[in-house]
Amino acid sequence: MRHQVVIIGAGPSGLLLGALLHQAGIDTLILERQSREHVLSRIRAGVLEDGTVGLLRKAGVAERLAREGLVHEGFALNFAGRHLRIDLRALTGGRSVTVYGQTEVTRDLMDHRAASGAPVIFDARDVTPHDFEGPNPHVTWTEDGQARRTACDFIAGCDGYHGASRASVPARAIETFERVYPFGWLGVLADVPPCSHELIYAGHERGFALCSMRSATRSRYYVQCRADDHPARWTDDMFWDELRRRLDPVAAAHVVTGPPIEKSIAPLRSFVAEPMRFGRLFLAGDAAHIVPPTGAKGLNLAAGDVHYLSEALVEYYQDGSEAGINAYSARALERVWKAERFSWSLTTLLHRFDTSTPFERRMQDAEFALLASSEAARRVLAENYVGLPY
Template structure:
């Protein structure tokens, strides 16, 4: 059984859904194929610090109404070290810019609802998905659905199916170059229905390890602790987690901490990863399918959005004018921004975490850099410019 569309999209996470919505509004037909169920995708807990460029792109897709109503505008972060907190004032340093706190699950829900309202097709619980013939002019997406082998003939395939997806795996190894660094620790995250300890995010460098105080709303908080990558959530009862978090916070912040039962608890490994190029004939990668950043710089979802910005522009231009220029330059344009975000995320990770192999010297270097950072407007500006998002 076969279907035909202009762009077949693999993956219904934020990247695939955002691309689909932007193309739909430009009159371009898409079909999204997803191996998971809708409920599974909406059950995934992810971060939600959105750059202004990401918010603008969601607005362009016509999906920003609830984001603007419920999202929290932050114009700074706190860096905590040596028992004190220091605010980095984004608005003052970047001409009024900030970030919006709005969970990735909520972004996904809004985009799913918009796609459903547009009657644009999404095929959930597709098995054995595999892109083929993308090195010629007639690519095909094969999959199994409800026991039947099916295929989608298309002009282009967009691989938005994440780090473990089939899109990048379908490319011959001799045509792709991978750059990767795995970090020797992970993040233990706990989500709880308690008010945040601070109005804005607090990034903590402590001799016992990194910590982050974040939030999803004014009544739901997300906290993280640096832990060994091999540790499991069940190794950390709630009371153990809260006690360790208090140890890593300064006294004043620890005194304001409200604790509660965990809604969700998980351990995420940290890695930096880039695959080059991001285009292989008529297969184009976007988001985590092509790159991963450690979450320290809050760039994962935002990088997926910037990829979609470049890719949607290229496809819309192709269908409107017949031009191939945007498609030919897509990989280079996207990767230029990817590598800057990789650098920032690597730097933030190196600055704030305890590394087992650097010893007392490395610890002193971190403290010296932090002390310099909070005393230098130039250094704080560099952090602020990257955190709020470099221009597309």
């Protein structure tokens, strides 16, 4: 068995890379250690940068997105009783974001892959990349109890933070940078109309809150909680009451409650691994970096990696040039670190840190005051939110 590119991971980044390479006539195999159902059960982000939307269009996977996605031209920042709307369209020359759940993106990409006839193997156990520092890499896995192997030209590690791709890199060849935050987000997904037609990011003395949505009838809400907290400790009434306490009176009055479809706690961390290329193995998405969800950058940052990597591989196969491959890590990491800074800064502004000194709290006040008084500061925020150019 041989394929030009083996992609490890059938999440949105692996599937999008597969779609773009298949479109260019490049032979790919996608290996996923979980079942299709398990991958689709993951509840993740839902704010897409316009660059991500453009990539999905380019891959031919944006028909349902265009029909069902909610275009947002702004969002609200609430801080200590003060309200500020960030007008994305006005501040960025007409750009916007689209609310469309990551689960739906993944479903669309899976359906597209199936329709194309390109292979994807779910429930592939013990997936391991080999010999990627030389010219003849290969990948092994176990399928239905049988050992499998395929040779390839390149391996794309799109298998997330806990995946085998980064773990296979020798420790001497990689450097990691990490900040673990002392809190998490308790999230609830419910079939209730959102309390606002735009997202609300709220910084409150009791902690952060976010009002988001997946559609006009399905809402996604979050409240900051302890890092060691557990969803079972929160009754539904406790969650809805705490959410309303952290919102401004108008938004709180419009919160419609209902039984959660899903309730979970997400830890927050910033993480980057450098470099993102090791011979013929490339890391992309969560395999290489994690951002706190405050800035809605996780999926979008993965899409940026896929943009650079797909361009590099297409250039290699069509023109015989290794320029894009050699530049991949540096190009991706430049954008990664800018997104890390943006997500870190929003997280620092809007969350309550138990260890904060009076000076640090004054800095939060000053940061919000700067945004409220300076169009230039709001423009920087808006440009980062809609997505920096590739």
